[in-house]
Amino acid sequence: xxxxxxxxxxxxxxxxxxxxxxxxxxIRQYAKTPAPLxxxxxxxxxxxxxxxxxxxxxxxxxxxxxxxxxxxxxxxxLFHFGMFLVLARHLxxxxxxxxxxxxxxxxxxxxxxxxxxxxxxxxxxxxFLVDRVRYISALSDHLMLALLxxxxxTGMAMDYLTHTDIVAVKAFFLGLMYFNWQPLPQDPVLxxxxxxxxxxxxxxxxxxxxxxxxxxxxxxRNQVDNxxxxxxxxxxxxxxxxx
Amino acid sequence: MADFETPxxxxxxxxxxxxxxxxxxxxxxxxxxEFQEQLGFPxxxxxxxxxxxxxxxxxxxxxxxxxxxxxxxxxxxxxxxxKCHYYLGTTDPKNMPVARQDLLRKVYRRNxxxxxxxxxxxxxxxxxxxxxxxxxxxxxxxxSQCRRCSVYCPYGIDTAEISMAAREIMDCVxxxxxxxxxxxxxxxxxxxxxxxxEPALVDTLxxxxxxxxxxxxxxxxxxxxxxxxxxxxxxxxxxxxxxxHVDGLIGYAKVFHEAGISWTLSSHASEAANFGMFIGSYENxxxxxxxxxxxxxxxxxxxxxxxxxxxxxxxxxxxxxTLAGPFDFLDPNxxxxxxxxxxTHDLIQRGALTLDKSANDDMIMTYHDSCNVARASRMGSRPxxxxxxxxxxxxxxxxHFFDMPQETIHEATYCCGGGGGLLTDDLMExxxxxxxxxxxxxxxxxxxxxxxxxxxxxxxxxxxxSKVLPYYxxxxxxxxxxxxLVSNAIVLGNKQ
Numbered sequence: 001x002x003x004x005x006x007x008x009x010x011x012x013x014x015x016x017x018x019x020x021x022x023x024x025x026x027i028r029q030y031a032k033t034p035a036p037l038x039x040x041x042x043x044x045x046x047x048x049x050x051x052x053x054x055x056x057x058x059x060x061x062x063x064x065x066x067x068x069x070x071x072x073x074x075x076x077x078l079f080h081f082g083m084f085l086v087l088a089r090h091l092x093x094x095x096x097x098x099x100x101x102x103x104x105x106x107x108x109x110x111x112x113x114x115x116x117x118x119x120x121x122x123x124x125x126x127x128f129l130v131d132r133v134r135y136i137s138a139l140s141d142h143l144m145l146a147l148l149x150x151x152x153x154t155g156m157a158m159d160y161l162t163h164t165d166i167v168a169v170k171a172f173f174l175g176l177m178y179f180n181w182q183p184l185p186q187d188p189v190l191x192x193x194x195x196x197x198x199x200x201x202x203x204x205x206x207x208x209x210x211x212x213x214x215x216x217x218x219x220x221r222n223q224v225d226n227x228x229x230x231x232x233x234x235x236x237x238x239x240x241x242x243x
Numbered sequence: 244m245a246d247f248e249t250p251x252x253x254x255x256x257x258x259x260x261x262x263x264x265x266x267x268x269x270x271x272x273x274x275x276x277e278f279q280e281q282l283g284f285p286x287x288x289x290x291x292x293x294x295x296x297x298x299x300x301x302x303x304x305x306x307x308x309x310x311x312x313x314x315x316x317x318x319x320x321x322x323x324x325x326k327c328h329y330y331l332g333t334t335d336p337k338n339m340p341v342a343r344q345d346l347l348r349k350v351y352r353r354n355x356x357x358x359x360x361x362x363x364x365x366x367x368x369x370x371x372x373x374x375x376x377x378x379x380x381x382x383x384x385x386x387s388q389c390r391r392c393s394v395y396c397p398y399g400i401d402t403a404e405i406s407m408a409a410r411e412i413m414d415c416v417x418x419x420x421x422x423x424x425x426x427x428x429x430x431x432x433x434x435x436x437x438x439x440x441e442p443a444l445v446d447t448l449x450x451x452x453x454x455x456x457x458x459x460x461x462x463x464x465x466x467x468x469x470x471x472x473x474x475x476x477x478x479x480x481x482x483x484x485x486x487x488h489v490d491g492l493i494g495y496a497k498v499f500h501e502a503g504i505s506w507t508l509s510s511h512a513s514e515a516a517n518f519g520m521f522i523g524s525y526e527n528x529x530x531x532x533x534x535x536x537x538x539x540x541x542x543x544x545x546x547x548x549x550x551x552x553x554x555x556x557x558x559x560x561x562x563x564x565t566l567a568g569p570f571d572f573l574d575p576n577x578x579x580x581x582x583x584x585x586x587t588h589d590l591i592q593r594g595a596l597t598l599d600k601s602a603n604d605d606m607i608m609t610y611h612d613s614c615n616v617a618r619a620s621r622m623g624s625r626p627x628x629x630x631x632x633x634x635x636x637x638x639x640x641x642x643h644f645f646d647m648p649q650e651t652i653h654e655a656t657y658c659c660g661g662g663g664g665l666l667t668d669d670l671m672e673x674x675x676x677x678x679x680x681x682x683x684x685x686x687x688x689x690x691x692x693x694x695x696x697x698x699x700x701x702x703x704x705x706x707x708x709s710k711v712l713p714y715y716x717x718x719x720x721x722x723x724x725x726x727x728l729v730s731n732a733i734v735l736g737n738k739q
Binding site: 026029030033034035036037038039041042043044045046058062064065067068069072076123126130131132133135136137138139140141143203206207208210211214215217218219220221225227228229230231232233234236237240 | 258260261304305306307308309311312313315316317318319320321322323324325326336339341342345356357358362364365366367390393394395396397398399400401404525526529560561562564565568569578579580617618619620621624625626627629630654
């Protein structure tokens, strides 16, 4: 087995473990922490299903962001939904046979990479051009965009400039999943792409990418507006009543 | 008038370029030892304050899911940067919601996250130093907890929650704010924010009875501590004498009179405001709230109705059931608590009040949605009732009503500039500058529709506008209570 294959195999096991373990830790933390007061941003839905719909609009359309700023919304939407399609398309490298719906979105997934890169470029430009956003940007905010952009560009390079042996890549990942390791093509662009993706997986649970699970636990968005109808009491607050 | 310049109202509102540090000098007086201690906080900065503060921060992340999620989730997208009235009015970048949050978040990162512990420079994490604490004191007292930013945040991050946590941490290391803490102390000792004792309250209310009788020839009662009344009314103590608040109180009394429903104020709970929320202290907020429960039990009422007050309605609507419930000893046919506007609105709907709109023909009205009512509560049974019910009552009471521009009302409403415990003279510059967006919107309807008066349903809004309107060339009496309009229009003695 080539040395690099072993390195990458181990890298992806470690990255996956950190991503899954880290996210599980954070999600558990969010779920276990009580929300002692009703603080939905009103007007808010008065039923559970209303809340589900509000959350769906937030996730599917970035509703609040749309209200806020059309440029951020446009770039953010291009990036996230471009990435969503790209990720869905990538499922073909982890499934055999490839699922039908993954096959169907394949052509869109190819173009989605451009949307993703364009969105990232727009978001990044704002960090330089808008004085307010420049003020709040830390080095890590730029690096995060750089990392995502590099992943998108190396991915696109393999589509349009220098093809890699994609059949072998798929064999490598299926091999990882079934513990039957196969050699990884020693292609510099591919190796870079994969290393960057692994890096993204590793930093996910320790960075602002936590906004992904965070949104589901945001009390201003996920609470039902019914404080008069239903008494809401956190366990630690209930203890105060027995004093 | 003061050593700062009132911002200029431009033809169109513009998002200003930032100017670093221009509001760093703004900070309210610090609470003295005695006022700290009666709330259970240390009297002065404790020796190991850094550790105490970090311990408190960790405790709060474990007690409040919102605080924990909000600290982790911000991606610095910039959606909130132009949403705060204090940023728009002062141009200080630390008044951008994300930057205000970051004053605390960067300390959280340094101490409680992997990236902040090992790569502080990379993620902008810093240690908690005296300079940082000073910044906290300054800028977490430049947030009125109005939640406008939370409407626009893609994750619903609410800077009010961060501000409350920051103020609680500061209280716990011994650096509290004089205004809030002194006032909460007064509620514990006397029963209301103004420190108005029972005999003075009774006196004031008798004076009002005489005044109304002189005006109208009808004996409208202002009862206090009357056992067996149907309704306990809890209203901000400013309603007892400040203008235009008191005209609102007269309005409530006339409505009860016409409805023929017995009501009473309570000297024990003679305050709707609950400044425990401003300082983020669940325990103090609960202690203040319990006075309402005690009064309701003691007086044997069937219902609780809250007067016109913004954050008080938030605490009452959203938190009272949690803090002081369950209210199973009250009449289950009515929500607990109700807002006075829900009560009046319902009577109007049922045709139980006769209103002569022409009594308000000397005024062309607009309406200021108070931030805590708009974004942190509801009225009626449908979402958004907090917008329609006050407007319905205004329209039923006067002939001329025009709304301010859409992006400045309803859920997008701007804070008056004095909310969140910032209503003091030592913060006058902040208050005047923070009122800019509301003043711009007001000016627009003044020019387009000849609006002469603005109604509000919050004691803080009313006091704040009385004070800052003149800075922008309006008269101080152009702010009115909604129930003042009802009071003017109501025809007494019609329904019996």
